[in-house]
Amino acid sequence: MQILIVGQGISGTNLAAEALRRGISTRIIDQPKKDTPSKTAAGMFNPVTFRVPTLSKNAREYFSVLNQFYTNMENETGTRFYQPMPYTRLFSSPEEQNNWIHKCAQGAFREFASDEIHQYSTPISAPLGGAEVFSAGFVESRKMLAGFKEKLLKDNLLTEECFNFDRLEIHENKVCYQTQKEILEADYIIFADGPQVMRNPLFNFLPFRPVKGEVLTLKIKDFVPERILSKGMFLIPKGNDLFYAGSTYSHKSLNTNPTDDDKQKILQTIEKFIKRPIEIIEHRAGIRPATKDRNALIGKHPEHQRVALFNGMGSKAVSMTPLLASVLLNHLEFGTVIDKTVDLNRFVKS
Ligand SMILES: Cc1cc2nc3c(=O)[nH]c(=O)nc-3n(C[C@H](O)[C@H](O)[C@H](O)COP(=O)(O)OP(=O)(O)OC[C@H]3O[C@@H](n4cnc5c(N)ncnc54)[C@H](O)[C@@H]3O)c2cc1C
Incomplete structure (x- = not known):
C-alpha cells in the first residue's frame, strides 16, 4: 500500500511512524510552521480527567500501547523525548479529596489512580495533600517532531510545501498529487492537518470546535519534584530548573497570539501552590483541533474512498494517536471497522 499524508504534527508523525513500521510506502507533505499546536x-499524557475525577474514554486501550510506541520512536529517530513520570493531583478542598477517594473505590479508576493521600513539604503548598495517577508522563513534542523530520528528510520522504488542493486528482483506485517538483501517486491521501482542517474543502463540513490554549515555560531554581503536579494548572518538570505550566482553554479569539490574561491566570495559579520565585522563560499559544463531541475524527471521506482524515485529537493527541494510527491503517489495509465513537462517518447522514 502507498499513502500520502498531509501534515507532520503529532498526528501525521505518529501515523507515518506506524505506517513505516508496517512497510507501507509513505510520503508526507508539510508546510513547516512555528505556531502549530504540536x-x-x-x-x-494522563489517563484521568480531574474536575470531576473520571477515567478518560477508552483509557485502557489508548494507554496499553503508549510505552512501546514511543520507545520504538525514540530508537528509530535516535532522539530522547519520552518521559513517563508520576502525576500528583493536589487537592484544593475536602470535597475534591472525598470525590477522589470515592472514585478510587471503583474498579477501572483504581487501575490508574491511588487512594493513598500523601503530604508534601515546602516549596509545595498543599495542606490537603495529594494522590497519584499512574501511567502518566509527557512527550517533548518539539524534539519528537524534529527527530522524525530528520529521519524523513534523510530517507527523502518529506516534501516541505503548502498543500494545494487544485493539484490533487482523485481517481477511483488512486490519488495523484503534483508537488512543486514531482508527481506523487498513492492508494490513499490522509489529511492530518490539525486545526487547518477548517480550511480543507474536503472535510470542513465536519463539526470541529477548535479551542485556543496557552502554556508557559518557567524557571524555578532548586526544585526537583520528579513528578508532574496539578492544582488548577499543571506543572511539568523538564529538567535543568525548567517547567511547563498550563494550560488554558478558550473558544474566543481563535488565534495563536499569547495573551497577558492567560499568562497571569497560569502564573497566579502556580504561585498559589509553589512557594518559590518563578521566572517566565517562554509563553506560547496554539489552537487545539477539538470537535463538538470531543472525540477524534478518523476514516474515509463519505464520497471519496481514496481520501481519509486523521484529525480531531483535541487535547489528547499524545495519548490517542498511537492507537488510532493502527485503527486507521487497519481500516485502509484490511477493511476493519472503525469504532463509531471516532469514525468521522458518525456525522454523515446515510
Ligand atoms: C496550549 C496547548 C497545550 C496542549 N497540551 C497538550 C498535552 O499536554 N497533551 C496532548 O496530548 N495534547 C496537547 N495539546 C493538543 C495537541 O497539541 C493537539 O491535539 C495536537 O498537536 C494536534 O496535532 P495535529 O498533528 O493533529 O495538528 P498540527 O499540530 O496542527 O499539525 C498539522 C500539520 O499539518 C500542516 N498542515 C496543515 N495544513 C497544511 C497544508 N494545507 N499544507 C501543508 N501542511 C499543512 C501544519 O503546518 C502542521 O505542521 C495542547 C494544545 C495546546 C494548544
Whole structure:
C-alpha cells in the first residue's frame, strides 16, 4: 500500500511512524510552521480527567500501547523525548479529596489512580495533600517532531510545501498529487492537518470546535519534584530548573497570539501552590483541533474512498494517536471497522 499524508504534527508523525513500521510506502507533505499546536503542546499524557475525577474514554486501550510506541520512536529517530513520570493531583478542598477517594473505590479508576493521600513539604503548598495517577508522563513534542523530520528528510520522504488542493486528482483506485517538483501517486491521501482542517474543502463540513490554549515555560531554581503536579494548572518538570505550566482553554479569539490574561491566570495559579520565585522563560499559544463531541475524527471521506482524515485529537493527541494510527491503517489495509465513537462517518447522514 502507498499513502500520502498531509501534515507532520503529532498526528501525521505518529501515523507515518506506524505506517513505516508496517512497510507501507509513505510520503508526507508539510508546510513547516512555528505556531502549530504540536509545537505548542505540553505533550502530557494522563489517563484521568480531574474536575470531576473520571477515567478518560477508552483509557485502557489508548494507554496499553503508549510505552512501546514511543520507545520504538525514540530508537528509530535516535532522539530522547519520552518521559513517563508520576502525576500528583493536589487537592484544593475536602470535597475534591472525598470525590477522589470515592472514585478510587471503583474498579477501572483504581487501575490508574491511588487512594493513598500523601503530604508534601515546602516549596509545595498543599495542606490537603495529594494522590497519584499512574501511567502518566509527557512527550517533548518539539524534539519528537524534529527527530522524525530528520529521519524523513534523510530517507527523502518529506516534501516541505503548502498543500494545494487544485493539484490533487482523485481517481477511483488512486490519488495523484503534483508537488512543486514531482508527481506523487498513492492508494490513499490522509489529511492530518490539525486545526487547518477548517480550511480543507474536503472535510470542513465536519463539526470541529477548535479551542485556543496557552502554556508557559518557567524557571524555578532548586526544585526537583520528579513528578508532574496539578492544582488548577499543571506543572511539568523538564529538567535543568525548567517547567511547563498550563494550560488554558478558550473558544474566543481563535488565534495563536499569547495573551497577558492567560499568562497571569497560569502564573497566579502556580504561585498559589509553589512557594518559590518563578521566572517566565517562554509563553506560547496554539489552537487545539477539538470537535463538538470531543472525540477524534478518523476514516474515509463519505464520497471519496481514496481520501481519509486523521484529525480531531483535541487535547489528547499524545495519548490517542498511537492507537488510532493502527485503527486507521487497519481500516485502509484490511477493511476493519472503525469504532463509531471516532469514525468521522458518525456525522454523515446515510
Ligand atoms: C496550549 C496547548 C497545550 C496542549 N497540551 C497538550 C498535552 O499536554 N497533551 C496532548 O496530548 N495534547 C496537547 N495539546 C493538543 C495537541 O497539541 C493537539 O491535539 C495536537 O498537536 C494536534 O496535532 P495535529 O498533528 O493533529 O495538528 P498540527 O499540530 O496542527 O499539525 C498539522 C500539520 O499539518 C500542516 N498542515 C496543515 N495544513 C497544511 C497544508 N494545507 N499544507 C501543508 N501542511 C499543512 C501544519 O503546518 C502542521 O505542521 C495542547 C494544545 C495546546 C494548544
